[in-house]
Every structure is written in structure tokens, then in C-alpha cells.
Amino acid sequence: MRITPATELTDRFQRLQSLMLQESLDAVILAQNADLFYFSGATQQGLLYIPVDGEPLYLVRRDFGRARMESGLKHLVPLRSPRDLPGVLADFGYATPKRVGLELDVLPVAFFRRLEKVLTGCDFRDATPLIRGVRAVKSDYEISIMKDAALIADKIHQRAAEVIREGITDLELAAELEFHARKEGHQGYIRMRGFNSEIFFGHAFSGPDSAVPTGSDTPLGGMGLNPSFAQGASYKKIRPQEPVLVDFVSCFDGYMVDQTRLFCIGGLDPKLEKGFADMLQIQQLLMEQARPGVAWGAIYDTCLQAARQLGYGEHFMGAGNARVSFIGHGVGVELDEYPFIARGFNDQLLEEKMTFAFEPKVVFPGLGAVGIENTFWVSGDGLKSLTYSDQSLRIL
């Protein structure tokens, strides 16, 4: 069982504290699982109180014994009810905070209102940008876990080449890949931060079904099995001469990488084959441009312009009205982290050791989708790829 080292946790909360100081926050209180995991090393139910100065205090409702085992933080205390929060803080010698940062992007209103009643007179601010900012820049420790996740991603990729054959359904393909991933230690559950954002491993789909859009903010959607979970693999059978996309998230010890590869049986329509080659070219453009100090939005703008010049104005990152306004997304303990390689993020700059997935894709309704996706980390002299599976169109 990999336990997050105490030195990691210290570096994380100290980086948050320096941002809190800039924003004049006396404290940040965290409750959401991904943030708890990142800042405490555990996901045991409770509240993590981080003062602007000094050690955090993990108030654990359940399970306390387990939190003590899994968290490298110095101070943990059982919490019977959020109502006890002020008393426990006083017992630990923490001054009553006046300005408190919360995860307002994910905390439900009812939860927030209970906290408001408990901490009367507090001025609550949104700490989301601070939290996301800290989490976006990874440590060597985190990058090493993401490399482990990339090993599983490659095993999924290799398995796909063995499994894809004429007549099996997209669901059968997905089920085989999920099974293979799980046996390799994929944790199964994948976290997304966005409200209503849901994912199950990712997507495996073929031909026209790969070009069907859905409600989620993703370039590809898929029919899914039903309108309740309207994404990913359907009961469609794989046929020769159509694109088969495997867009899977590998998640190991809490960290993930995202990878997409393209397969087909026999060969591919020249239009799609050219589309795929052009997406590789856009990835090349990213590689040439992305380094510390470059604006997230600038990368997006350059790559979108290139896609338009290549003739994909109506097909890049979705078709027609279903186009999304991003090409890449940060990954780490959630699938939708900073940085967003997206329209409008022109003031936010790439920093060393940020990690993100970049997924140029082109969608032809009725025919299918093609594209590539890799997960990168930003080094001082440019991007390094974490995912490493063979990138060529795999003809089976």
C-alpha cells in the first residue's frame, strides 16, 4: 500500500499556504475526496483544516483509525459532527478564522449552509483556483506514479490489438480492456471535478458510433448502452474499414493518465487516414510550442488555427455544434485539472511539472472519429510524454 510521504504533504500545504497569504485567507477547509487525498494522503470522511500558518488538522468523522494509518499528517483528531469544529479548533490552539476558503465549485449548497451555521461570522471565499493551482504542478513522486499508470495504459493498448476483430461489439471490446486494466491494478473509480461529470474507464467505440456526440464536455461521446449513461461503448459490432478508437484512462494509486489510440481492420477511408495523420501533426505543433511560460490559451489558439488551415474548421474537437472549446486538460488525481488547453485562458501560463492530456481529434458524422491522445509533463526544455504506446494507426 503506497502511503503519501509526509514530506510530500508538507510541500503541498505550504504551497497552498503561500497562496492563502496572498489572498488574505486565515484558513482553508477541505472536504472533497480528491482534495482530501491530495492534501492528507487519505480519503477518510471528515474536514481538513489548513491554517495560513502552521500544521494542518485532519478532523476525521470516519474512519479515524484508518486515517491515522494512511495519512502522513501530524495532527489528526476524531470529529463527531461538523458542529464540534469550533471547539476542536480552540482545543488545538487555533485562532477562530475570519476569512475561510472553501471548495465552492464542488461543495453542495446544503453542505455549505451547515458549515456557515457552524462557523458563524466567517467570510467564506472560493479557494478553488488556489487548490487547483497547487495541484496542477506535480512533484517527482507524483510523476513517478503517473508513469506507473502509463504502464497500465500501454497494457490496455496491447490488449486492444489482440481483442479487436470483426463482429465483436464495442461493449465486448471495452469489457475486455477494463478487465485487463483491473487485473493490472487499475483502481476502477476515476474522479472528475466538474458537476455532473461522469466517466467509466473511458471510451472504446467504432465507426459511426465514435462520431456521436453527447452531453459531456468531451470531443467524442458515443452512444453508450442507454440514455442514462449516454457515452462510450454500445452494442454496435466492429466492421472492417472503420476507425476503432480506444480512449482509456488508466488510474493507479490515485493518479491517472489519459491515452487514445486508433485501430482498424483491413484499412481506413483515405479521408480518415489523412485526418489521423493531420492530428499527429497538430500534436507535433504542440510539442514545438509548449514549454514553461507559454499561455494555455495560446497553445489552443495556435492548434485550432492549424486545424482550420488543414480544413477541419467544422470537424475539429467535435462536429458542428458539438465542438468543444479545448484540446487538452490537466490530469492527476482528477481528470479535469488545471491546465486547460482551451479557449480564453490567455493569462495562465504553463509551469514546469504541470501534467496534461492533449487530444486533437476530428469527427466526421456518419463515418467516425480519428485522433490521438497522450499525457505529458512540462519539463524545463519542453514536453515529455508519460504515455508511450506506439502511436501509428494500427491496421489489424
Added chain:
Amino acid sequence: MRITPATELTDRFQRLQSLMLQESLDAVILAQNADLFYFSGATQQGLLYIPVDGEPLYLVRRDFGRARMESGLKHLVPLRSPRDLPGVLADFGYATPKRVGLELDVLPVAFFRRLEKVLTGCDFRDATPLIRGVRAVKSDYEISIMKDAALIADKIHQRAAEVIREGITDLELAAELEFHARKEGHQGYIRMRGFNSEIFFGHAFSGPDSAVPTGSDTPLGGMGLNPSFAQGASYKKIRPQEPVLVDFVSCFDGYMVDQTRLFCIGGLDPKLEKGFADMLQIQQLLMEQARPGVAWGAIYDTCLQAARQLGYGEHFMGAGNARVSFIGHGVGVELDEYPFIARGFNDQLLEEKMTFAFEPKVVFPGLGAVGIENTFWVSGDGLKSLTYSDQSLRIL
């Protein structure tokens, strides 16, 4: 692709409207996926506006074409931004609402604040109890889908008996069952309503690991693979003479059932074997007591008292401090629906066609957990079980 019939949707929103009338709500606005699916038949991104009188209006941000295909509602309209909400409502001849119900238990604060700005001057109330109340009572259509889900649950059960053998890990068992379920059409993603509530298929674990508690509000936890997702199967190997619990959620076409069965290799410690028999007895007590008009909390109290008399005061529904204060939970499109067979729910009564899982379990730290779980619907003359796998301790 199963599409929710328009008559179903009409019955659902009309039942909500009669509760809205009692609460003097002019409208309810829904945004969360499970509620969108229940009231519109689709999960395409947008807002579902339900006036206290008349037809609902599904304002779809994306994907509109797909929402038209999947939703049986009469009125759908594209929505570019929530900012356009007042204008679109006016275009459709809806009066500006004054008192509006929202899903305050799940809507993030930031999302809520954007809605507040759009609908200035509105008095926002929590519509959660109304929504949960409507959803708790199922139609024949819904129960028939849950019966389909129970077919998959039984296939998982049968597969477990084939797979469990000495030396395989809990993870290998879980992976095999997940694979089997997926090939049968399990949708994969399972929805829970509670903040931070996460689940991946359910749990398969053995011996001491089945008795390890975790942060979630569940009687059993499990080690899991890592502290990031600290529940369910671990790398522990299955040995003879220890309990192997398979507690899996089957989810098909949006609806789920929950089932737990007990296996072992060779035989079981007499203490655990007696514990299992006693849990069956508590299930029998439920069957005798539960019918329309009985309070949720009364069932809980009776069964808890019985468990205490049987000597499980410190072990029933968790051990020591890890005990939870419920024995059953409603299931349908989410795993944590009404009714709660739980402490304190003495004013809320069982109604005909409510559906819930009942899971008496007893936990012996260091040894393991044993218990049973079935999903029931409430008929006029008592409970009917949806899950039907053989209930006896399966000795392999």
C-alpha cells in the same frame, strides 16, 4: 435502446407538481444527471424547468439532437447559456417564477450562485425532499427494469461460485465479476447522490479484509487497492475457512439492484456461520414487518433490537465506532434513494412500490464479515424480492 415512455414522464412530473403545489413552489429547476434522467428520460446537459402547472421545458445546452431523440418530453429547446433562461421562459409563455425549488443537496455553491444571478429576485427553496419522495415510489415500468438488473445480479452470483478458489486475490475475483457483468450489459457507472459518495460495482472481499471499515457510510468497507479509493477488493489472497463476501450492484438501463451473498472454501468458523444464520433471521423479521404504512425507522428499531438480543450489539452493521445507523437504503436510479431504513426516520412511512435494499451484516474485526442483502419492492401485502439468487452460504 430503451427510451422512457412519455406516459411515464407525465406521471412523474405530475406527481412532483402536486407536491410543488403543497409547498407553494412556482417551479422546480433540475440539473443533476440522475434527476434529469428520471424526469426527462435523458442525461443531456442542460436545465429541466418544471412549472407547478403545465408541461416541463427541457433547456438543452448539449447535445440537443440527442436529447430530442432520447427524451419523451414535448418541449425541448436549445440553451446557449444559463443566462438565457429568463428569455427562453418568456418566449415559451411561462410566467417568471417567484418561488423556485432546486436540488440544494447536490448543486455546487458556484453553480447555485450563477443561477441566483440569472433569476434575480427569486426565492430559492430546497426541492430535494420532494424529488426524492416522487422518485422513491416506482412504476411497473421501473420495477420491470430492476428485474432485468436482478438477472445480471444472479449471473454475477453464479460466476462467483465458478471463480472463487484458494490463492486468487480479492481483486482477481472482483475483476472477473465486473467483466462478466459488463458483458451482460451492466452500464458500469453507478450513481450515488451523497456528496463524496463513490462506488465501483461494489465489493468483493475475504476474511479479515472484509471487516476493515472505511470512510463511506456503509457497514462494510474493505482495504481497496490504495488510500485514494479506500474500499472494496485488495490484493489479499483468498484462503480456506474464511468468509468471501460478494456485495455487488447490478445496473442496467439506468436502474440498479443491490445484492450480497456469502461464499467460503471448505467451511466457516462456527461463530461466523451462526452470525450468517442470524442475519437471515433478521431479514425474516423484516419480511414479517415491512408493508405499506410502517415507519422506516420502526423497521430499523425492531431489527436493531433483534440484533442486540442475538448478541451483536457491538458488531451489527459495522464493529464498534464504525457501526452505521441504517440497515437498508432505497435503490432505483441512485444507490442512496428514499426510503432509508435507518435510525430516526419515524415519521416517514413505507408506501406501495417503494424499492429498497436491506443488508443485515455483522462484522468481527480480524475474522471477517458475514451477512445477506436483497433488493425488495413493497407490495400491498408485504415485500417481494427482486433479487433472487440462492441465499444459502455457498461452501466451495
